[in-house]
Amino acid sequence: MGKxxxxxxxxxxxxxxxxxxxxxxxxxxxxxxxxxHINMLGWVSMAIFGLIYHFFRKQPTRSW
Ligand code: HEM
Structure with a gap:
């Protein structure tokens, strides 16, 4: 998703x-x-979304 x-x-x-x-x-x-708007919403916002998805991935839950 981040990529x-x-x-x-x-x-x-x-x-x-x-x-x-x-x-x-x-x-x-x-x-x-x-x-x-193309630059701020398209480039800046999308890049921030991508970085957030990349660095704040859901941690796998432990089964024990
Ligand atoms: C090679 C890269 C770029 C060029 C040649 C360029 C050129 C320009 C020009 C000619 C203007 C109009 C200035 C005026 O109205 O007097 C402008 C406005 C603006 N640019 Fe860029 N730009 C570039 C990259 C970027 C980037 C990367 C962003 C944001 C991440 C950005 C955000 C803005 C903003 C917010 C405005 C003001 C718009 C407004 O006054 O309504 N620009 N740019």
């Missing part, structure tokens, strides 16, 4: 950064909030 979130996060990161670079090159910042 899946990190994979999705990296896809959002690629899209978000490409959008940022494109905005900067063409000097058109109308999509700045779209860029911000």
């Amino acid at each position: 899946a979130f990190l994979k999705v996060a990296s896809i959002y990161f690629t899209i978000g950064v490409l959008a940022g670079i494109t905005m900067a090159i063409i000097h058109d910042f109308r999509l700045a909030s779209v860029h911000a």
Whole structure:
């Protein structure tokens, strides 16, 4: 589950950064909030979810 979130996060990161670079090159910042949300929700949040799933796994319960 953690790895899946990190994979999705990296896809959002690629899209978000490409959008940022494109905005900067063409000097058109109308999509700045779209860029911000792709990066913050897509990349940052998904990466945090992935790390939490990875590092806070459910401990196996003991049968004795
Ligand atoms: C190569 C990477 C990036 C480039 C070239 C880039 C470029 C830009 C540009 C041109 C703007 C608009 C600035 C303006 O309106 O004057 C912007 C805004 C913003 N970017 Fe990026 N960005 C990059 C990566 C990131 C990343 C990784 C994040 C978050 C994790 C991020 C978060 C934001 C936020 C929160 C804003 C403000 C949006 C707003 O004012 O509505 N950016 N970025």
